Amino acid sequence: MRIVCIGGGPAGLYFGLLMKKFHPEHTITVVERNKPYDTFGWGVVFSDATMESMKVWDPQSAAEIQQAFNHWDDIEVWFKGTRQRTSGHGFVGIGRKKLLNILQRRCEALGVELQFETDVDSDLDFPDADLIIASDGLNSKIREHYRDIFQPDMVTRPNRYIWLGTDKLYDAFTFDFRKTDHGWFQAHIYKFDEQTSTFIIETTEEAYQAHRLGEMDQQGSIDFCQSLFAEVLDGGELRTNARHLRGSAWLNFNRLICGNWSHFNGNSHVVLMGDAAHTAHFAIGSGTKLAIDDAIELTNQFEKLGHDKDKIPAVLDAYEEIRRVDVARIQNAARNAMEWFEVVGERYADTLEPKQFMYSMLTRSQRISHENLRLRDRTWLEGYERWFARKAGLEVKDGERCLPPMFTPFTVRGVTLQNRVVVSPMAMYSATDGLIDDFHMVHLGARAMGGAGLVFAEMTCVSPDARITPGCLGLWNEEQAAGWKRFVDFAHAKSGAKVGIQIGHAGRKGSTKLAWQGIDQPLEDGNWPLISASAIAYRPDSQVPKAMDRADMDRVTADFVSATKRAAEAGADWLELHCAHGYLLSSFLSPLTNQRTDEYGGNHANRARYPLEVFAAVRAAWPADRPISVRLSCHDWTDGGNLPEDAAIFSQMFKDAGADLIDCSSGQVSKAEKPVYGRLFQTPFSDKIRNEIHIPTIAVGAISEADHANSIIAAGRADLCAVARPHLADPDWSLHEAAKIGLTQIAWPKQYASAKYQYEANLARAATGK
Numbered sequence: 001m002r003i004v005c006i007g008g009g010p011a012g013l014y015f016g017l018l019m020k021k022f023h024p025e026h027t028i029t030v031v032e033r034n035k036p037y038d039t040f041g042w043g044v045v046f047s048d049a050t051m052e053s054m055k056v057w058d059p060q061s062a063a064e065i066q067q068a069f070n071h072w073d074d075i076e077v078w079f080k081g082t083r084q085r086t087s088g089h090g091f092v093g094i095g096r097k098k099l100l101n102i103l104q105r106r107c108e109a110l111g112v113e114l115q116f117e118t119d120v121d122s123d124l125d126f127p128d129a130d131l132i133i134a135s136d137g138l139n140s141k142i143r144e145h146y147r148d149i150f151q152p153d154m155v156t157r158p159n160r161y162i163w164l165g166t167d168k169l170y171d172a173f174t175f176d177f178r179k180t181d182h183g184w185f186q187a188h189i190y191k192f193d194e195q196t197s198t199f200i201i202e203t204t205e206e207a208y209q210a211h212r213l214g215e216m217d218q219q220g221s222i223d224f225c226q227s228l229f230a231e232v233l234d235g236g237e238l239r240t241n242a243r244h245l246r247g248s249a250w251l252n253f254n255r256l257i258c259g260n261w262s263h264f265n266g267n268s269h270v271v272l273m274g275d276a277a278h279t280a281h282f283a284i285g286s287g288t289k290l291a292i293d294d295a296i297e298l299t300n301q302f303e304k305l306g307h308d309k310d311k312i313p314a315v316l317d318a319y320e321e322i323r324r325v326d327v328a329r330i331q332n333a334a335r336n337a338m339e340w341f342e343v344v345g346e347r348y349a350d351t352l353e354p355k356q357f358m359y360s361m362l363t364r365s366q367r368i369s370h371e372n373l374r375l376r377d378r379t380w381l382e383g384y385e386r387w388f389a390r391k392a393g394l395e396v397k398d399g400e401r402c403l404p405p406m407f408t409p410f411t412v413r414g415v416t417l418q419n420r421v422v423v424s425p426m427a428m429y430s431a432t433d434g435l436i437d438d439f440h441m442v443h444l445g446a447r448a449m450g451g452a453g454l455v456f457a458e459m460t461c462v463s464p465d466a467r468i469t470p471g472c473l474g475l476w477n478e479e480q481a482a483g484w485k486r487f488v489d490f491a492h493a494k495s496g497a498k499v500g501i502q503i504g505h506a507g508r509k510g511s512t513k514l515a516w517q518g519i520d521q522p523l524e525d526g527n528w529p530l531i532s533a534s535a536i537a538y539r540p541d542s543q544v545p546k547a548m549d550r551a552d553m554d555r556v557t558a559d560f561v562s563a564t565k566r567a568a569e570a571g572a573d574w575l576e577l578h579c580a581h582g583y584l585l586s587s588f589l590s591p592l593t594n595q596r597t598d599e600y601g602g603n604h605a606n607r608a609r610y611p612l613e614v615f616a617a618v619r620a621a622w623p624a625d626r627p628i629s630v631r632l633s634c635h636d637w638t639d640g641g642n643l644p645e646d647a648a649i650f651s652q653m654f655k656d657a658g659a660d661l662i663d664c665s666s667g668q669v670s671k672a673e674k675p676v677y678g679r680l681f682q683t684p685f686s687d688k689i690r691n692e693i694h695i696p697t698i699a700v701g702a703i704s705e706a707d708h709a710n711s712i713i714a715a716g717r718a719d720l721c722a723v724a725r726p727h728l729a730d731p732d733w734s735l736h737e738a739a740k741i742g743l744t745q746i747a748w749p750k751q752y753a754s755a756k757y758q759y760e761a762n763l764a765r766a767a768t769g770k
């Protein structure tokens with residue numbers, strides 16, 4: 001085969017050398033526009049895992065690279081006059097120039113032809129090539145030439161960064177955060193050889209503009225950064241090696257995903273590799289790793305499927321299919337990390353205390369969890385746990401292992417939850433005439449004894465026509481209130497759990513069958529009239545609701561107030577107002593369901609007007625020493641619907657009206673929704689609202705392990721974690737999760753205590769495999 005790699009970065013060089021090594025009969029040329037020892041950039045970071053696979057594929061170059069590596073374990077954060085350090089993180093850094101030179105030498109030794117100072121215009125310049133690797137980096141000409149085929153999706157991110165170096169050497173991966181009159185700047189710093197450290201400085205567009213950095217030449221920017229980061233530089237000087245760039249050299253990161261990675265141009269197969277195909281933000285330092293992994297996988301596929309020309313299409317398909325998965329995983333983590341740095345100034349730096357700020361930063365990609373931090377640096381993590389527990393009011397002795405964040409108490413108004421776990425509201429469709437019966441006593445009772453701090457019952461409806469289905473619970477009469485009191489009394493007497501009642505009105509999603517008979521489908525008979533913000537049916541076959549008039553509003557508000565008083569008399573500890581999931585109050589908040597032209601429709605204040613009227617009436621009727629949370633759909637997942645930014649605006653309004661927490665859910669407003677599910681997928685909404693609006697929050701959605709809950713609460717992404725489906729699978733979720741993380745001091749109900757030791761012993765035995 002004749003192979004041409006256009007672009008001699010890590011991707012092109014490494015692929016060239018691997019293919020030549022395994023099949024010297026191939027003719028391979030790497031064409032590079034720069035001179036041999038001329039490159040832009042300072043150091044790059046690798047993970048140990050990439051190094052291991054490089055050792056397998058080409059031990060010679062791996063040995064040289066390893067020798068040139070600088071290895072370090074620590075991360076140090078400079079923030080508001082503090083310097084905090086943790087260990088066990090395992091990075092390796094190498095100068096980009098050094099890496100490329102090793103790869104170039106290895107290519108030459110193996111017989112790969114290196115053609116420097118050749119700026120390639122088109123893949124068609126190589127008509128005799130069987131395979132062309134477009135390894136020409138982020139601004140790939142080859143990819144752009146075939147935009148329609150490769151379908152690049154490039155998003156320019158808002159932050160600005162400048163890539164500098166310094167002769168000051170650091171013994172940890174160092175982050176320094178500095179506030180100016182116009183906003184925060186952060187430096188990402190790491191040593192990559194015996195003389196030099198990389199020093200990347202990042203800030204927001206607003207701060208960049210306000211400091212007029214765009215109007216300065218490079219020296220102007222360097223002088224600015226030098227003085228801003230003088231303390232961490234400690235006499236070291238900042239330098240650029242990108243003098244060839246015009247202007248100030250502050251760049252925006254471009255996130256790239258391509259729809260297709262290969263194409264046949266009539267003569268040759270062309271395939272994208274490395275930054276030409278995808279990018280990952282430097283916040284997790286994985287661009288070079290991805291480029292190397294691409295080169296390895298393409299070689300691997302040739303090895304598996306054969307080196308004949310007719311195998312090329314199958315090889316390219318397999319390469320793309322396999323690499324896409326890994327790239328998506330890394331890009332996902334990189335996006336979380338990148339977004340953390342984009343919002344760090346407005347969201348965290350002025351909100352979190354230094355210790356929690358550090359924790360939040362370490363877990364920014366959401367790939368590193370609480371238990372993972374324990375493995376990396378137990379001393380640091382347990383010190384953090386003690387700090388968190390003391391903040392939560394626990395007395396903790398120095399040096400002892402204390403309760404982890406999810407098991408610390410949480411106090412709001414006059415209510416203290418024993419821990420941060422909430423049984424999320426879940427409709428059970430099992431009531432007759434809205435009454436709590438034996439099913440609810442057993443179902444809710446089991447969950448109260450299962451160790452959670454707060455047990456919510458399902459959405460409890462404020463009138464018969466407020467129900468979703470005929471099987472929903474209600475609080476519109478005294479008999480129902482008496483049923484509630486029976487459960488509340490039981491929970492208070494027999495468990496440590498507090499009881500929450502979520503009150504709501506189904507609105508346009510009412511009068512439907514029980515879930516297992518046809519979710520959201522209208523009843524066969526016995527339907528009742530529906531009301532909503534606007535006369536828009538939920539499904540094509542749903543009843544069209546009446547748009548509420550003033551009399552409807554007054555009646556429904558009065559129903560909410562009556563239900564609130566009954567909940568208080570029943571002794572419930574906590575009330576939640578259901579303003580999510582497309583039900584009545586939610587239908588006012590979303591522009592998809594609220595198309596009113598009066599003062600209850602239009603802008604945020606108008607759309608929130610009726611839900612806030614209800615909230616104010618409910619708050620006035622609810623005892624002052626008991627909290628109220630408000631559940632919101634923080635993302636409608638549909639074009640034209642609410643976004644987290646809208647949810648933040650509504651959260652501020654509810655906060656101003658006296659709400660104690662926002663319960664951050666999403667969706668179920670429109671049938672056209674396309675939610676992006678995944679582990680902890682709604683936690684970013686909670687993080688945003690908690691740290692931008694400064695109101696406590698409940699995170700919910702795909703939180704299924706103690707490790708998730710601890711990571712969320714420790715990082716300050718939420719104050720409480722609501723767990724729904726896992727509590728259906730296991731009423732004792734909190735007790736079992738405690739045991740799984742080796743926490744033996746959480747008490748079980750005394751009647752079950754004899755099972756506790758055995759359960760823990762079995763887990764310990766399973767963990768050791770004996």
Ligand SMILES: Cc1cc2nc3c(=O)[nH]c(=O)nc-3n(C[C@H](O)[C@H](O)[C@H](O)COP(=O)(O)OP(=O)(O)OC[C@H]3O[C@@H](n4cnc5c(N)ncnc54)[C@H](O)[C@@H]3O)c2cc1C
Pocket residue numbers: 006007008009010011012031032033034041043044045046118119120121135136137138140141163200273274275276282285286287288289290291
């Ligand atoms: C600030 C910053 C920090 C980074 N830090 C890290 C890090 O810590 N760790 C990490 O792993 N990655 C890091 N990266 C990313 C990393 O540099 C890239 O992801 C990686 O180099 C991609 O390799 P590549 O071979 O695909 O592309 P590149 O390294 O961009 O190589 C492409 C090559 O093609 C050449 N070329 C382009 N067009 C032509 C043409 N028409 N004709 C001939 N030659 C051409 C270019 O000159 C270049 O040499 C960082 C990037 C930035 C911007």
Ligand SMILES: Cc1cc2nc3c(=O)[nH]c(=O)nc-3n(C[C@H](O)[C@H](O)[C@H](O)COP(=O)(O)O)c2cc1C
Pocket residue numbers: 424425426427428458459502578580581631665700701702703722723724725726
């Ligand atoms: C069977 C079932 C019924 C639900 N009913 C309600 C409800 O009445 N009120 C509500 O706000 N959310 C309700 N939800 C949503 C959950 O409270 C929770 O937000 C969602 O299931 C995501 O959490 P999870 O991933 O832990 O299950 C229900 C979920 C399930 C599975």
